[in-house]
Amino acid sequence: MQGERPVVIPGEDGLNLVPSVVALAGDGQHKFVVGNGARQYLIQTPERVIYSVKRLMGRGVDDVREELKLFPFRLAADLQAGEVLRIKLGPDSENAEFTPPEISAYVLRQLKKNAERYFGAPVTKAVITVPAYFNDAQRQATKDAGRMAGLEVLRLVNEPTAAALAYGLDRNKEGIVAVYDLGGGTFDISILKLHEGIFEVIATNGDTHLGGDDIDNLLIAIALDDIEGELGIDVRTSPETVQAIRKEVIAAKIALSSEQVARISVDLPSGQKYQRELPREAFEQIIRPVIDRTIEPCKQALKDAGVTPEQIDEVVLVGGSTRIPSVRTLTDQVFHLDQRGKVPHIELNPDEVVALGAAVQANILGGGSKATEDMLLLDVTPLSLGIEALGGVVAKIIQRNSTIPASATEHFTTGVDGQTNVAIHVLQGERELAKDCRSLARFDLKGIPPMSAGLPRIEVKFLIDANGILHVSAREQRSGKEAEIEVKPTYGLTDEQVESMILDSFDHAEADFAERQLIEARNEADTILSAVDKAPSNAAWQLLTDEERAQIGLLKDELFVLKQGDDLKALRAGTEALDKATRRFAELMMDAAVSSAIKGETMDSAGDKLGEGPTAPHPFAPAEIK
Amino acid sequence: MPITEEQSVKTACWSCGSALAAGAPFCGACGKVQAPSAGVTYFDVFGLPRKLALDTSALERAFYKLSRKLHPDVYARASEQEQQWSLEQTSLLNDAHRTLKNPISRTEYLLKLEGVEIEQDRSSENGAKKESRVPPDLLEEVFELNMQLEEMRMNQKMGEDDPQLRQDLEKAKIQFEGQMTDSDSQLQALWAKWDAALDAQDDASLAEVKDTMVALLDRRRYVRNLVRDVNEALGN
Numbered sequence: 001m002q003g004e005r006p007v008v009i010p011g012e013d014g015l016n017l018v019p020s021v022v023a024l025a026g027d028g029q030h031k032f033v034v035g036n037g038a039r040q041y042l043i044q045t046p047e048r049v050i051y052s053v054k055r056l057m058g059r060g061v062d063d064v065r066e067e068l069k070l071f072p073f074r075l076a077a078d079l080q081a082g083e084v085l086r087i088k089l090g091p092d093s094e095n096a097e098f099t100p101p102e103i104s105a106y107v108l109r110q111l112k113k114n115a116e117r118y119f120g121a122p123v124t125k126a127v128i129t130v131p132a133y134f135n136d137a138q139r140q141a142t143k144d145a146g147r148m149a150g151l152e153v154l155r156l157v158n159e160p161t162a163a164a165l166a167y168g169l170d171r172n173k174e175g176i177v178a179v180y181d182l183g184g185g186t187f188d189i190s191i192l193k194l195h196e197g198i199f200e201v202i203a204t205n206g207d208t209h210l211g212g213d214d215i216d217n218l219l220i221a222i223a224l225d226d227i228e229g230e231l232g233i234d235v236r237t238s239p240e241t242v243q244a245i246r247k248e249v250i251a252a253k254i255a256l257s258s259e260q261v262a263r264i265s266v267d268l269p270s271g272q273k274y275q276r277e278l279p280r281e282a283f284e285q286i287i288r289p290v291i292d293r294t295i296e297p298c299k300q301a302l303k304d305a306g307v308t309p310e311q312i313d314e315v316v317l318v319g320g321s322t323r324i325p326s327v328r329t330l331t332d333q334v335f336h337l338d339q340r341g342k343v344p345h346i347e348l349n350p351d352e353v354v355a356l357g358a359a360v361q362a363n364i365l366g367g368g369s370k371a372t373e374d375m376l377l378l379d380v381t382p383l384s385l386g387i388e389a390l391g392g393v394v395a396k397i398i399q400r401n402s403t404i405p406a407s408a409t410e411h412f413t414t415g416v417d418g419q420t421n422v423a424i425h426v427l428q429g430e431r432e433l434a435k436d437c438r439s440l441a442r443f444d445l446k447g448i449p450p451m452s453a454g455l456p457r458i459e460v461k462f463l464i465d466a467n468g469i470l471h472v473s474a475r476e477q478r479s480g481k482e483a484e485i486e487v488k489p490t491y492g493l494t495d496e497q498v499e500s501m502i503l504d505s506f507d508h509a510e511a512d513f514a515e516r517q518l519i520e521a522r523n524e525a526d527t528i529l530s531a532v533d534k535a536p537s538n539a540a541w542q543l544l545t546d547e548e549r550a551q552i553g554l555l556k557d558e559l560f561v562l563k564q565g566d567d568l569k570a571l572r573a574g575t576e577a578l579d580k581a582t583r584r585f586a587e588l589m590m591d592a593a594v595s596s597a598i599k600g601e602t603m604d605s606a607g608d609k610l611g612e613g614p615t616a617p618h619p620f621a622p623a624e625i626k
Numbered sequence: 627m628p629i630t631e632e633q634s635v636k637t638a639c640w641s642c643g644s645a646l647a648a649g650a651p652f653c654g655a656c657g658k659v660q661a662p663s664a665g666v667t668y669f670d671v672f673g674l675p676r677k678l679a680l681d682t683s684a685l686e687r688a689f690y691k692l693s694r695k696l697h698p699d700v701y702a703r704a705s706e707q708e709q710q711w712s713l714e715q716t717s718l719l720n721d722a723h724r725t726l727k728n729p730i731s732r733t734e735y736l737l738k739l740e741g742v743e744i745e746q747d748r749s750s751e752n753g754a755k756k757e758s759r760v761p762p763d764l765l766e767e768v769f770e771l772n773m774q775l776e777e778m779r780m781n782q783k784m785g786e787d788d789p790q791l792r793q794d795l796e797k798a799k800i801q802f803e804g805q806m807t808d809s810d811s812q813l814q815a816l817w818a819k820w821d822a823a824l825d826a827q828d829d830a831s832l833a834e835v836k837d838t839m840v841a842l843l844d845r846r847r848y849v850r851n852l853v854r855d856v857n858e859a860l861g862n
Contacts (some may be wrong), residue, residue: 031653154702365702376694402724405698405717463717466698 004371006166006359008352009118011110017351018114021051022106024089024096034110037612043247046072046239048090052213053107056085056100057139057145060491067209067217072239081491082439084141084161092448101141101493102501105148112149126151127362130468131186131353132158133382135428136440137491139469144498154365156467159183160190161201161379162357163318168194169360169371175313176202178301180331180344181354182294183319189298191236191305192311197374201516201531203305203401204382205297212253212321218520219249220288224230224266227274236268245274258279284326291327296336302399308335315344320351359428378403387426388434397462400430418450422458422483426470443472444486448480458483521571525563528578532556540588552581651694651715659696659704662714668722668735677824678817679838683716684728689723730846733813733839742840761845771798771852778859792860802849809846818840 001007012038023041025031025049042049050073056064061079068075076086076097086097108126115123128151130142135372138560139156146153159166161181167173179189187205192199203210219534233242233603245266252262256278266274302309315335348356349399354431364372380401386394387410397408413423423447429437441537448456456479464470474483487494492503533553535541559574637646639653639660646653649663649670669676672688694700696719701712725731734744760768774795781788816839823831 155699196690198693361699364699367703374696377699378693378697403720405713406720406724407717408721465713465715466716 001365001369001371002357005169006356006363008097008355009115011114011119013037015343018107018110019051020104020107021049022052022053022103026090026094032106034106036310037134037534042243043240047074048102048244050087050089050098051086052185054101055073055209055213056087057104057141058135059085059100060489061085078470078500084491084493096233096537099493101145101148101498102260102626104142104145105501108145108149110149112151115308120329124150124152125154125362127157127358128153129157129159129162129358130181131181131206131208132188132190132201132204133208134468135208135383136156136468136470137320137438137489138208139467140492140493142491143467143469144493144501147498148501150502153467155361156360156469157361157377158188158190158201158204158379158468159354160188160204160316160318160479161192162198162355162361163348163378164190164194164199165357165360165375166353167314167316167345167445170198171391173314176311177314177316178298178335180294180298180322181206181316181318182213182291182321182327184321185209185213187294187297188511189294189301191301191307197376198376200378200403201401202307203301205301205304206382207293207297210293211319212292213323214249215253215287215324216246217365219253219278219284220245223249223266223276226276227268227314227594230234230291231268231270231272233268233270241266241269250279253283253300253324256283257325265505269425280325287324287326288450291330294330295334309334310340315342316346316353317346318350323345335436360599373457379466380404380559381406381420381467381468384430384468385427385439385440385464386427386429386434386437388427392431394427394434394437398464402464404464404468405466407461409461412445412458412460413454414448414451414456415453417453419453420448420450421458422448423448424460424472426462426472439490439491440470441492441551442487443474445474445483446486447481447484448476449481451478466506473585518566518568518571521568521575522563525559525571528582529556529559529563532578532582535585538589540585540592543588544585548581552578552585593625627688634777645719651692651719657695659701659708659711661711662718663708666718667739668725671722672726674726675824676739677821678733678736679814679821680732685723685726689719692719696836716852729810729813730843733817734843737836738837742836744843759844759848761848764845764848767798768852771856774798775855775859782859782861795856795860799853799860802853802856805849806846806853808847811840813839814845 004052010016011018017037018035019039021035021038021042023033023038023045024047025033025041038049042051043074052071055067056073059073060082062081064075064085074088076088079086084099084101087103090096090099112123112126113168126146129138134142135277137418142156143153160181162264163181164177168177175193177192177194179188179190179192181190186206186208187210188204190204191202191204194200194484220242224234224236224242235245247266248264248266248441252264253459255262257278261279262283264274264276264278268274283579302312312335315331315337317328317331321569322331328344330343335344337344360372360375361377362376364377365367368375381398381404383397384396384400385408386396389395398406412424414422424443424445425434426443427437428439428440445458445460448458455478459477460472460474462470462472472485472487474485475481476483487595533556544552555574555578559571559578562571562574565571637648638644639646639656639658640654641658642656644653644655650660651662651671667676671692671702672685674680696712696715698709698716701709704712725735730851735794738744759808770846772789777788778795780789781791816835820832820835823835832856
């Protein structure tokens with residue numbers, strides 16, 4: 001925030017929007033290009049690129065099979081059901097596979113860099129927005145991505161709520177607001193009650209598989225069929241051509257928001273040109289099935305909120321796709337706006353309003369300022385939470401649209417004598433049967449004291465936090481013992497996997513980070529080399545054997561050479577080796593000067609112990625005895 | 627039998643040391659969130675007696691006031707311990723608000739506090755589906771309705787439609803919905819009885835009202851499930 005208003009931080013190229021396009025450059029190293037710079041890769045080498053990875057977060061192979069047909073992504077061949085997705089980038093020979101959170105982390109890292117450049121200071125915390133209709137797995141994946149990018153995620157905020165925040169900054173706005181958010185990949189509709197600075201979500205609904213990308217894919221499919229029909233060629237086999245078509249149809253779609261007709265022109269590999277005129281009327285007919293899919297969620301949200309369209313005071317439009325005239329007309333019809341002399345709110349850039357709202361929330365979390373002092377967000381969980389019971393039926397324990405944080409407590413017992421584990425399958429969704437709901441995770445409660453069947457009384461607490469993420473704790477009440485819980489997330493990563501990915505990302509560090517590490521290693525080598533240079537002038541040097549002195553001399557020469565090169569690993573190894581070789585020498589020196597408390601240290605560490613002032617004294621300097 | 631004084635135990639705020647009533651979610655003096663206490667009921671959260679008549683707009687106002695003091699957003703920069711307490715206290719506040727706001731869940735909650743096992747709409751752990759007790763006075767109507775529903779489902783399977791059957795089912799639905807509205811007003815009357823008996827400390831009346839409310843809620847739940855089944859069959 002800048003004073004009273006939030007502002008968008010531009011990228012290095014001066015543009016506000018960083019497209020979520022990630023390319024794996026093919027120069028042997030794992031170098032990633034993110035944003036506008038990655039777009040050229042999409043046309044030239046689409047097999048190295050992934051975009052809109054948000055659509056793949058928290059999903060499994062069965063969910064994405066259909067849409068993958070029109071996206072150039074390839075999945076790893078050996079994916080199991082319930083496993084987190086792995087996407088192949090680059091040719092098979094390079095063997096590079098990435099999970100959606102890892103890809104997303106690269107985008108977040110780019111944003112982090114943009115922010116750090118803007119502030120001239122490190123940025124380590126973030127508020128990240130998610131579609132309101134995102135389930136637990138999708139939210140957890142987003143949080144994991146933040147962690148991998150080196151960001152502490154303070155809060156996940158639902159996108160429609162964030163948009164309401166951006167609009168409601170003028171705290172005089174009171175009433176019932178509907179936020180209609182049609183983005184690239186997801187659709188959300190939220191109904192909020194605004195009063196006295198409190199933004200209370202009453203109901204939310206949506207479709208996490210619906211957005212501008214679907215409109216694009218429809219147009220691409222038509223172009224492909226056209227080309228096959230008219231020219232007899234199937235260009236589906238040429239990913240570069242498909243991407244060129246995609247670029248053209250997107251440009252046409254955007255043009256049709258202000259013009260009555262657009263033109264598509266694509267060069268085909270055969271040397272022929274595909275050209276077509278697309279009038280607005282035809283475009284609207286084509287996309288009708290896609291935008292009509294937003295009607296039912298709107299109706300359901302109104303029903304859950306217990307309000308009629310007439311009771312909606314304001315409608316806020318969010319997301320690039322709401323620029324399309326027929327989308328505007330649809331919202332008009334669903335919310336009876338025109339007949340009431342009302343217009344939807346489009347004053348804030350629909351591509352930026354969510355980020356602006358996130359900035360407001362970050363401000364609130366950071367302690368607030370005059371602009372936000374009375375503001376409080378009360379959001380809800382979008383999906384009912386349930387447990388699978390025998391017979392494959394779902395028992396709902398937390399209803400959808402419950403204000404979060406929310407909890408429920410359930411009791412379980414064992415079915416077999418001496419049983420020490422109880423398994424719980426948690427799901428999200430509104431259907432009666434487990435197979436029709438979304439599997440969230442399997443919780444294995446362990447360490448239940450063995451008793452007769454039916455005797456243990458295991459109290460399990462399900463808590464959905466302010467991010468909309470589930471936490472489970474369990475206690476056996478007769479013994480009072482806390483049960484150990486092993487979580488197997490569906491379509492997600494375990495804590496250990498996320499940890500290792502944070503480390504992995506350091507190995508594939510970007511140039512400037514590797515550069516910094518090399519500089520640090522060289523400095524360390526310098527310190528020990530100059531210390532060794534001065535060694536012979538110390539009396540203790542004579543106490544070493546000939547072999548020891550020769551070994552030190554050899555390692556010193558080697559390290560000197562390594563210091564000139566840029567093999568980080570070898571340099572570090574060489575430094576360590578020399579340090580170890582001079583350990584006894586350091587001991588002898590210390591014996592002469594200080595108490596035995598420092599015995600057994602190597603020169604490096606002894607040096608650390610000797611001084612904690614602004615400049616630590618030379619490792620060979622006599623210790624200061626206080 | 628005298629009603630025992632609740633919450634006579636006092637504790638101290640961990641931050642400023644001021645005296646606190648047990649179960650207080652935050653310190654009145656310094657405002658800091660406190661560790662959650664065991665045994666706090668949803669009525670306690672709002673400082674309400676265990677009565678069934680409730681001013682819902684007062685409840686709403688209290689809910690917003692308490693939210694501003696306890697919500698995790700307010701504690702984003704506080705210690706991890708305070709953040710955990712804030713999460714638990716706010717969850718309790720939200721659960722309490724949600725439960726007490728709705729007349730049916732409020733009644734069911736009170737009955738649960740009074741030791742009544744509320745029938746759930748799901749299978750028990752060992753797999754046997756608990757068949758709801760059919761209210762005796764509805765036996766005939768339920769029998770007829772089940773036959774009509776079965777016929778409707780058969781028609782749908784075969785792709786046929788019987789407009790008369792559809793009309794009959796719609797009528798039945800409206801009739802049952804009317805019964806639900808009736809039971810809602812009956813419930814309100816029972817609330818008044820309960821609250822009066824509580825004030826008068828009349829245990830016998832309390833027990834009687836309790837049983838009546840349980841029966842009423844069982845019946846209402848049964849009818850609600852019938853309405854749901856009809857809606858499903860009609861494709862609503």
